[in-house]
Amino acid sequence: MRSPLVTIISLSGLIRSAKFGSDTVAAYGLAVIVVASDAALALVQLSLGLPAYACTLFIGLVVGIIIANLAGNYRHQVLAFLGTLKHSMATVLTIPVDKKEKEEEFPFPGGALYKLHKMNLTELKDLLRNLKQPLSGSKPVLLQRLVDFSSNPSAWNLIVAGRRQPHKGPRDVTNKARTGEEKKPRKKSQVAARRDELMGERSPAEPVQVIQRSKDTRTEQQKNEVIAWAKRFVANNPDIQTPRQPKEFNATKMKPELDSRLANIEGQLQVLLATVKASSNGDAMSVDSEPVMPPPLPTPLRALPPLSTYTNISLPSFIPNIALPPPPLISVPPFTMNSPLPASDSMITESITESINMTTESITESAKTATESRKVLVLGNGTRLEFFNSDVPCPPSLSFAKDIPKLGRVWDDARPEFSPSECSLKIKGNAIALKHWPVVYSYSHDQRWRGTKGAWDTWKWIAERYHQSTPENFWEEFRDEHGHTMSFTAITRMLRKQRTEADQRLVQQQQEQLGLEFSQQYNVRGRAMVRASAIAKRVGKNGQL
DNA sequence: TTGTCATACACTGTGTGAGA
DNA sequence: TCTCACACAGTGTATGACAA
Structure with missing residues (x-):
């Protein structure tokens, strides 16, 4: 026992x-x-x-x-x-x-x-x-x-199939129909209420919004951790909203290096100027003589210290540390002077400035090549546009809900109605039609496409349908029972419904055609495909559409 | 109260590289 | 060669703000 x-x-x-x-x-x-x-x-x-x-x-x-x-x-x-x-x-x-x-x-x-x-x-x-x-x-x-x-x-x-449960709790706790009480003043929005709560500005008389289910699955402790971290961060970085100068110790650390580089450039310029001036005075050099070469760089140009040196901020455990790429080594092309030497000082200065500009451009291009992949886009007018990710501004916030014809004008640069001046995105001065956005933003490894792709997909379906026929036909098709033109959302919904039905018809047709072979043909790593849209896409790829 | 719109999120499908 | 993890694209849905 x-x-x-x-x-x-x-x-x-x-x-x-x-x-x-x-x-x-x-x-x-x-x-x-x-x-x-x-x-x-x-x-x-x-x-x-x-x-x-x-x-x-x-x-x-x-x-x-x-x-x-x-x-x-x-x-x-x-x-x-x-x-x-x-x-x-x-x-x-x-x-x-x-x-x-x-x-x-x-x-x-x-x-x-x-x-x-x-x-x-x-x-x-x-x-x-x-x-x-x-x-x-x-x-x-x-x-x-x-x-x-x-x-x-x-x-x-x-x-269990058919079980019903609310996604979120009651939104209007003062609903007269439910409570039998007089309707109170409209409740604040969730964002405003949350803000007031955090800022300590919530009125005690105001009802607290009760959410039974929320997509926010964090625990109270995790939420408090975020708030505490945010407060610490703001306290440590009071000027976070404005661009900051590097911290003092970093600036001190950088100064000798920058001084050295400046002295280096100045030395080269002076040698170059002195030599060229002597040449123009007829002192020593003839036009046929060897081209003037600046002395070799005393120290190679080095890349700046890694960014992490300046961004050593301690984050809470739930925020992943971002691994920054190693600093690029700037490759400097050999300095050569192939053009004949100019005769006057002004021309000399101009020529040197041009050379320096060209060299700077080469350095920038080289640095980009080392860190980013080059993208190439052939525009509607035949222009071959080469660019890097850093040449592309962030996706502008756009809405065509009130102006679908404008969507038609900025969608495809190969169409006669294309209107470059209305395009919100420009790269190196070239207007970029909306249809090229995936090439511009996707696979950039910077999450910019992630936030845009949903809206872009909607634009794509509407624009393609808009261009399928004439604008008159488009509006004829998307009219409600009262004869009014349909809203952007309604058109989106209808187009989605149409392609869902088309995909399902296609899948059914394939199932009837292939019988038992269907699951063999349409599977992913041995698992049967589920989505009609994915199956329809594969049917299209197989050329059976 | 209802419809519209913008947005965030969940999920599936696909391609690729690392490691067993 | 196979399995697995991961990143990304594509698609659909839920949600909240807002205006009519």
């Missing part, structure tokens, strides 16, 4: 389990069994006077019968409990889980058992898909999600 000490430890475990909640179902159950068995053992031994081994056997039989009965009525719950219990006991008793966990079976709705640790990523995703759970995340994340789901049978009912 266990000592009273063990019972006390078990009881404290029970309390801890109850306190720390949902993911310790097994620990909770284990503690209950330990305490209950101790109590029962003591009771039986006292009342019957049986030896300890006989009592243990008796208790084992009783527990076995109880579990068998429970298994009949609460099969899922018992299986889930046993599954997690096994894992917890292995941990508690320090049995190496690694060897056993691969064989461990986890219960799921419908009585199914899965060896989760033996499943690959695709299988895990398939299972999550069947369970209507999110598929995002790495393999360990998916695995943990399934383990959690398996150990939480109360969540199994949430995936």
